[in-house]
Amino acid sequence: MTDTTYVHRLKAGAPGKPVFFTFHGTGGDENQFFDFATRLLPDATIVSPRGDVSEYGAARFFRRTGEGVYDIADLARATDKMAAYVSELAAQHSASQIIGLGFSNGANILANVLIEHGDLFDAAVLMHPLIPFQPKDNSRLEGKRVLITAGERDPIAPVSLTRALADYYARQNVDVKLDWHAGGHDIRPNEIEAIRTFLAQYA
Numbered sequence: 769m770t771d772t773t774y775v776h777r778l779k780a781g782a783p784g785k786p787v788f789f790t791f792h793g794t795g796g797d798e799n800q801f802f803d804f805a806t807r808l809l810p811d812a813t814i815v816s817p818r819g820d821v822s823e824y825g826a827a828r829f830f831r832r833t834g835e836g837v838y839d840i841a842d843l844a845r846a847t848d849k850m851a852a853y854v855s856e857l858a859a860q861h862s863a864s865q866i867i868g869l870g871f872s873n874g875a876n877i878l879a880n881v882l883i884e885h886g887d888l889f890d891a892a893v894l895m896h897p898l899i900p901f902q903p904k905d906n907s908r909l910e911g912k913r914v915l916i917t918a919g920e921r922d923p924i925a926p927v928s929l930t931r932a933l934a935d936y937y938a939r940q941n942v943d944v945k946l947d948w949h950a951g952g953h954d955i956r957p958n959e960i961e962a963i964r965t966f967l968a969q970y971a
């Protein structure tokens with residue numbers, strides 16, 4: 769039997785409201801964005817899984833062999849597992865919409881779930897994502913909403929690859945927005961404000 773479970777934190781929301789999944793960065797856990805998500809969408813069901821891979825004790829959602837070098841086979845495993853997990857939890861809570869937010873490694877698993885399972889999420893926030901390969905086209909992404917936030921001096925997620933990911937989603941007819949700050953791989957106030965604005969319609 770395929771394992772579709774994660775250690776997670778969950779808050780059941782009001783009927784007819786979205787289910788909001790948050791995905792932590794490397795070394796984070798299910799608590800990293802849980803309270804933030806609750807403040808953003810207080811009536812939504814909040815689900816925050818913990819990555820099932822350990823990198824020298826730091827939780828991640830898939831393996832890598834070096835900085836920015838992904839274990840593609842494990843990325844495929846993790847993507848299919850996460851898609852099944854999200855589908856199951858959303859069905860259990862009768863979600864009106866499925867929304868995702870991820871940072872760094874969490875943004876990467878969320879971005880790849882979008883790439884592979886285009887019709888699963890209605891909207892997604894990708895904070896400092898890195899997709900170091902050319903994704904395949906997926907017509908099921910059409911009409912979805914994606915916000916990408918990024919740093920102009922991010923040493924982990926280069927500007928060129930961030931723009932390439934935004935361009936990819938645009939080619940799939942996604943309503944994609946890109947919001948920059950002047951720093952690196954850190955979360956800054958204008959990012960938070962952009963996320964609030966992007967998600968306001970789901971509150």
